[in-house]
């Protein structure tokens with residue numbers, strides 16, 4: 253197993269890139285923040301915040317008893333500039349895809365509870381060494397099929413309707429299959445928010461849920477790809493920057509067998525997108541020049557922005573629950589009410605809850 257370290261503005265996190273699907277290795281912080289006094293103050297601030305949150309059982313209540321922004325939480329606990337800029341702000345944007353001034357302090361506290369506040373392995377940094385399809389959905393499909401289930405990919409559901417006699421549900425496909433599928437005893441609606449609104453249009457019992465989902469605001473994520481000569485390699489497979497525009501750079505040569513290709517991620521990227529794609533790619537290239545002395549100009553660049561990448565994780569956000577007003581129909585997805593922001597982990601946990609809820613209600617459950 254070859255170890256590598258991800259640098260975060262002078263702070264190092266040990267990470268790993270090996271041949272496994274995802275590699276787990278302890279993270280260590282090797283702070284090199286100058287000056288020494290600022291570094292000591294920053295560490296003390298971090299310890300104080302985690303201790304205070306732990307004392308309050310990670311329950312955040314502002315003066316009005318309601319959720320507040322991460323910025324307000326940090327101010328209330330007297331967090332200095334060094335720890336805010338060097339740790340809390342990048343961590344908040346990375347985990348919640350929402351900047352500190354708009355992000356929910358309660359959800360951020362939940363993330364801290366289950367990472368820095370939990371046992372040390374909970375903070376391990378895992379770097380996937382295969383693409384996400386091979387990492388999660390393919391094994392999940394094999395798991396279902398090995399137990400007698402079937403998985404149908406590439407079929408968009410256009411409508412859900414009650415089966416004859418009101419016994420279960422049938423699915424009508426948007427294209428390809430004329431006949432509806434079903435009847436099914438129950439349905440987990442695990443589509444993204446906009447599709448959920450469309451699919452449940454005209455269901456009066458789901459009006460409240462639809463209104464909550466339709467009211468979600470979104471934050472963008474921008475990915476910038478820069479292809480350099482194959483000989484260009486980063487010292488570490490993953491490197492974090494505290495100063496923009498790029499936030500994280502991944503060496504796709506080390507991680508995905510694409511030599512010379514660097515992928516740079518910018519979460520909550522509204523401000524960084526403003527100058528336009530070419531200017532952003534150029535600014536990211538200049539940023540990489542500081543990391544790789546003598547870096548040549550890229551052969552090509554590509555900027556991809558997902559404008560509605562995740563919901564904006566704001567204080568006191570109303571999210572729909574797993575159960576709906578319609579028996580036999582439950583919801584799953586990162587947007588469903590939970591402790592977590594819009595993440596893969598939130599989506600997976602929500603799916604498990606939805607499955608458990610259905611199993612408990614079905615006659616054979």
Ligand SMILES: Cc1cc2nc3c(=O)[nH]c(=O)nc-3n(C[C@H](O)[C@H](O)[C@H](O)COP(=O)(O)OP(=O)(O)OC[C@H]3O[C@@H](n4cnc5c(N)ncnc54)[C@H](O)[C@@H]3O)c2cc1C
Nearest residue numbers: 408409442443444447473558561585586594595596597599
């Ligand atoms: C650029 C980007 C980077 C991200 N990076 C990270 C990260 O590093 N870590 C992390 O944890 N999260 C990350 N996320 C967020 C993560 O992708 C989501 O939280 C997660 O995918 C949500 O899963 P989900 O199952 O709720 O929804 P989705 O992944 O959106 O799945 C919904 C599925 O429903 C399908 N669907 C929609 N309509 C229909 C229909 N009518 N019929 C049938 N199927 C339908 C869609 O095709 C889709 O496959 C990122 C998101 C983006 C956009």
